[in-house]
Amino acid sequence: MAFRDHRKKRTPLVRFFRSFYYAFRGIWRTFLNERNFRFHTVAAIIVVICGFWFHIHPVEWMIILLLCGGMFALELVNTAIEHTVDLFTEEKHPLAERAKDAAAGAVCVYAAISVMIGLIIFLPKIMQ
Secondary structure, three states, rough: HHHHHHHHHHHHHHHHHHHHHHHHHHHHHHHHHHHHHHHHHHHHHHHHHHHHHHHHHHHHHHHHHHHHHHHHHHHHHHHHHHHHHHHHOOOOHHHHHHHHHHHHHHHHHHHHHHHHHHHHHHHHHHHO
């Protein structure tokens, strides 16, 4: 009960900005602790550099940014699912395994589609 009283004393604006703190902390912790998130970060940096190098069009930039942002978001959700499953069970449970595999599969599907779209955008520019 004391926790709720303490929260009510904060102004809505303070709570709003505090939520950004928690969000950025989650992103930073994921970056530090998850190899795949770091891999996707490096891949996104390379893609952005290539975008500047090949002078891609504004619509292509929007697509690239959506793909990169979606990949980061999906990796964060995947990490959240994995941590939540691990929190609830330490034993190997078939449903826990299915949940984690499905979340990882979602990331894999999105990554594959992102690579295909990236090739559609960049291959013609590379082949010129």
